[in-house]
Amino acid sequence: xxxxxxxxxxxxxxxxxxxxxxxxxxxxxxxYSFEFFDEPKGANMRSLRELFSSKFAIxxxxxxLILAKFVPLDAKKPFTIKDVSFFKVKKIFFKVVVGNIWKTxxxxxxxxxxxxxxxxxxxxxxxxxGNETHQGQNALDFSMPIGTEVLAAxxxxxxxxxxxxxxxxxxxxxxxxxxFIKIIHPDGTIAEYYHxxxxxxxxxxxxxxxxxxxxxxxGNTGWSSRPHLHFMCYLPKPKGKNISIKTLFRIDxxxxxxxxxxxxxxxxxx
Ligand SMILES: [Zn+2]
Numbered sequence: 001x002x003x004x005x006x007x008x009x010x011x012x013x014x015x016x017x018x019x020x021x022x023x024x025x026x027x028x029x030x031x032y033s034f035e036f037f038d039e040p041k042g043a044n045m046r047s048l049r050e051l052f053s054s055k056f057a058i059x060x061x062x063x064x065l066i067l068a069k070f071v072p073l074d075a076k077k078p079f080t081i082k083d084v085s086f087f088k089v090k091k092i093f094f095k096v097v098v099g100n101i102w103k104t105x106x107x108x109x110x111x112x113x114x115x116x117x118x119x120x121x122x123x124x125x126x127x128x129x130g131n132e133t134h135q136g137q138n139a140l141d142f143s144m145p146i147g148t149e150v151l152a153a154x155x156x157x158x159x160x161x162x163x164x165x166x167x168x169x170x171x172x173x174x175x176x177x178x179x180f181i182k183i184i185h186p187d188g189t190i191a192e193y194y195h196x197x198x199x200x201x202x203x204x205x206x207x208x209x210x211x212x213x214x215x216x217x218x219g220n221t222g223w224s225s226r227p228h229l230h231f232m233c234y235l236p237k238p239k240g241k242n243i244s245i246k247t248l249f250r251i252d253x254x255x256x257x258x259x260x261x262x263x264x265x266x267x268x269x270x
Contacts, residue, residue: 099236178222
């Protein structure tokens, strides 16, 4: 069963002799985190686990993850999984988030590419925990003219994007008008590229993106006081609680890995 065209996970049960297992497949290449509000129950069956785990993550490209297992109380009588509502894929039965929200480790030594083309040099006008709009946020703002090519700083998969806005203003009320692309990386971190130009996306939902691939062009949409690119990398957490992280970048000829500081212009010569 397909929840939507966006999610390719499948919840099902399998009967093998006297045992009924509740299983899940994830055919997407990245993890999901689930929180269920209900649990499967057996009729004339007992669970082989103390408790069904209502909160769990499933890694990408996984099949047959066992969520619960039941054996009959009396095998001579009919036995089945009782609560069929559990299998109805409706959002009210569970919450789902892209990424593993319980993962706390990531590749801290990974070196990102600057998110723009070779020979380009842009000023980082606001850095980590910047007092304009980045309070408590490990985000970077590169000043760049509208229409500058934005390149993926690291490879991954497109998990979210918006490109239908043509509105921007320097106030918080415009925060939801920003066009963006989010890419999940192999270590489970997610990068967001914000304020992109309307309808400029070169990628679509679910696409595999290579490091250095052009993904869109920059703009001035959303909560933005000047044309710029906002880049932030984070560990996914439940709504609004993402943990942003500082990341190393290759600068100049590509032989140096540095954390970027505001007030400096960084050239990409690789
Ligand atoms: Zn920003």
